[in-house]
Amino acid sequence: MSALGWGALYGLAAGLVIAVAALIGVWGERKVAGRMQMRIGPQELGPFGLLQTLADTVKLLLKEDITPRAADVRVFRIAPIIVFAPIAMSFAVIPYASGFAPLDTSVGILFFMAVPAISVIGVLLAGWASHNTYATIGGLRAAAQMISYELPRTLSVLPFVLLAGSMRPLDIMDEWRWWWIPLTFIAFVVYFISSIAEVNRGPFDLPEAESELVAGYFADYSGIRWAIFMMAEYGGMVAAALFGAAFFFGGYLHLPGVWGVLLFVALATAIAVAMIWVKWTFPRMRPDQLMTTAWKVLTPMALVQLAVVGLVIPWLS
């Protein structure tokens, strides 16, 4: 098969992976949130309501495709894709099993940190293309939030690069030791909070909630276009959980073979459930409090962690 053929196949696979991840993410959120609120969550469609999200997706596909008349049509249509595609790509560099990462590059960590940043452009374009003052402001605010939280997110992962001496995920997994868990604990806290803020979830979802009050950047998107934004959000959450489970907790290394992979999935699920838990417990933060947290709290914490790891390294070799 030609390179184009392989590329298309990989693209399809990435799309399917993120779609399934988002499907399970949404289902998980509804069930977990339901149980936390003393109710059951979806239960009618499929066993344990597993097909609920699929039914919702079918419903969204059947909705009328509305584009505002004054909107810039081509930009309007491409913005969701720009938000969604980089997050789908970020699934590729995560090490799922011993010696297996779908995309095995020597700059895997950089890839995972930098590529989802492209979706910020999509957010700005979505706000701009809606041709709606409040959507534009909402888009600017969401973009500012996402950019601010990229810094602590990236800094929190750097300790692993220092400890392993390489940016290649599989190399880091080879060098991984159990005592990295307590050593990088602060980094995990920073990573966890920053990942939630990156995908506009949980206590940091004012750009979405603002759509109630004024307008959010995707206020004018309906049907499947809106669903693409949501898939990006849940997909991002799942990707962050997988990444966190792999590096901060050792992923598949603790048990051999298939059991290791299952443990990896279980650890990622635990992190994702924690993210859901946080969303349903805390009220939303105000935009200025959000920015304060990113710049004045999380970034210094990540730098301190980096300094600690840097000091420890001479004793390791």
Place this chain on the structure above:
Amino acid sequence: MTFYNDRTGLAQDNGIAETGELVVNVGPSHPSTHGVCRVIVHLDGETVTKAEPVIGYLHRGIEKMAENRTYLQIVPLTDRLDYVGSMYANWAYCRAVERLAGILVPERAEYLRVIVCELQRIASHMMALGSAAADTGAATMFIYAFDERERIIEAFEELCGARLTYNYVRPGGVSFDAPDGWTETVLEFCRNHRSALDMMDRLYFGNVITRQRTKGLGVLSADDAIAWGASGPVARGSGVNWDLRKHDTYSVYPRFDFDVPVGSNGDCYDRARVRLFECYESCRIIEQAIAQMDPGQVKAPGLPRLLAPRPGDAYDHIESARGSLGVYLVSDGSVRPYRMKVRSPAFCNLALLPMLAEGHMLSDLVVILGSLDPVFGEVDR
């Protein structure tokens, strides 16, 4: 006044961009669950320079309608004033009628009135706290609060058959006696409610983000609270120790031992805490009332259906969940009142919104509105 007028300035001739004032209309279809209130907000960047509530979307002319109905027919109208607290709205009206006509209410009826009023107060505070939490995004707190409210509504359904507009407190007493086992249901609710309140306290008020968002917000000084006629948790949150149940006491309240929670800072956090602690106190009152209640009549004997009180006027008030709810009745001796005026606490408290919201951000406006706890049936009548 023109709305939707985006007056953000554009670059001037000399190349300096000047931002003007932005007028945002937070429309009558409100995202938060408080009802139909429109707020016209003038923004300077992120800061609110002026927030003007526009009310009247739920104005049904209840006061005018009351002039055409007999005293008993007006009771269902009062249900729909503060629809979150029909029991005490009925009671305020009935007290005014009883004062006007000189009716003596049997003791069991007074106890039942106190029990349902306190239960209604808890239900109303659960709604207020839940909605305030939902506005800030804490959806789980909303569900927990409404679960407690559901228990109360089920108890009311057993008592009088309705879930929201009860038409229960009538001039001269109450409409039905408590069915067998009802008081046990209510006592069990009170037992469970305290632990639910503890849980809600930890979940919502113990949360650092809640504190960040509500502490120091919308500060109302005690002098302003008195001068502006604020009452209820809005005034008590500012340190004004004034509760009609204690300081202008009525019905059988002197027989109960309870405290009045009073805040100190007058911010949104304190007002919400006052509401939470009032629920604990209401549980105490209910338990004491059930213990003290004796069997007896629930309606004043010999009362005609068509009441024709003496000509004159009367004003009476009760402590509702929102404040001092009063009804002023003027009678000309006929079976219909000449004038009925409802002194609505939510209306008076809402007048504080422009003062409280000034200088804060747009995201804070919803939080402040939630802490004032308006119910628009009462505001607009």
Place this chain on the structure above:
Amino acid sequence: MNITQLREHLCATYPDLCPLFSIEFGDGVLSVEPERLREAAANLKDLGFDRLGMVTAVDRPTHFELVYRLYSRSMSAALFLKCNVGRGESEAPTLSDLWPAALWQERETYDMFGVVFAGHPDLRRILLPDEWEGFPLRKDYRDDTMIRRPDYI
């Protein structure tokens, strides 16, 4: 403080208000002319009536009767302050600078009855739309939506 004690206290402090004070069915009522309304209100505020509970009007056949309900927390007392204004050009002084609680309540009284409060900073309709014509709570108000009550009730 009960009604008789309140009357003694009022008569001792403001003897010229004493003849205007009456007790009707257990409630104290101070009836003043519109010209003396502000002075009486200011005197009552100095006396300790720090809360204005209610402002309303009653449409009598020949005049509007303005009714104010005042509270004193320190004295634990309440009374009515009543004032009759003419039906033609019904005007009364505003009390909103003494008690800001009167701001919205006077707007409502204007909206429903058409009583103009001189000196009110922002006297416009509050419950009804700005362009509404007529004053609904007046007894002679007629509207297309009103229906006649059947005689058998």
